[in-house]
Amino acid sequence: MDQPGFDVHIDIPGTTIFDGKQAMKGYALNKMCYEFNKAENREAFKADPEAWMEKYGLNEQQKQAIRDSDILAMIEAGGNIYYLAKLAGIFKLSVQDVGGMQTGRTTEEFKKFLKSQA
Template sequence: MPEHRAIPDTPLFDRDGSILGYELNKMAMALSQAVNRDAFRADEEAYLDRFGLSAAQKRAVLARDWHEMVRLGGNLFFILKIAAVDPTPITQIGAAQAGMSHDDFLYQRLGKQRNG
């Protein structure tokens, strides 16, 4: 990556990221259709295998490792389709991207009161 475009600890979704994450993003976008959401819920591994994800991408999806999915070329707009199946709050994904606990993220980034 050219030095002038590097942002420390921030995966950049550019042409290279798009190529790297093509299968991951195609799989996630397919979750827009109810039949695919049903297939994903029924057998996640089999569903992921249909799209030819890399082993690392597959592990990231199965673990719901949002930061790793983005690092492996996932576009956040497509990754959110995976989150919608569970459903996972977008603030939880934001916390993962920031390397923070969900509670800390809500408090520090959004000014919410801490739980407990």
Template sequence: MAKQDIHSYLAEFDDIPGTRVYTAKRARAGYHLNQFAMSLMKPENRERFKADERAYLDEWPMTEEQKQGVLDRDFNKLLDLGGNIYFLAKVFSTDGLSFVQAVSTMTGMSVEEYQAMMNAGGRSPEGVRSIKEKN
């Protein structure tokens, strides 16, 4: 078996449709974003965030793109920018959303459609398996 370059191997993760693999690169990029999200575990921090989201975000050394992603509640973008879904759960919990409600927004499905898909066993393994090859 030929030895594969680690960068080529990791690049293959970006070819999985509808999936963002949480790699070390993403973890490094999202460190402060995830720390912000974890800060929302404390009630006093949730209250400060809800009172003035932008001011609270500006206390964190996150990128402007990450801050805007939080303000927009664009969870797919936040995953791309290094957010970890389990940490981001603190954001949507602060908004009063369940995991199912928040994740359905990431799929383009209604809550009912998403829940039905998951109850039926999740996304079908049939269909597009590669973004670049579209099969």
């Protein structure tokens, strides 16, 4: 018996679905971001981001997204938002900032939207 959602890729316009293909694409980026669970690694990254990107073997798309502080481009390059949250923090972006980016809203508009859904 087929279970819906397990054999069909859902296309949501403007949304990057994190599936197995994206996980493989973003493995190096997500592995690097996992290391940001430690404060000393976040500081080391801030001191020399290029060295960190090289150390983890990021591809040029991932590196450019980081250079541009573009979280949405990082997601497109295979980043998982749960790992990217630490990197977003390095860029002084909150989860609400990223939510706003993902929905085409400002941070304040996104916060108001969240409150309206409660």
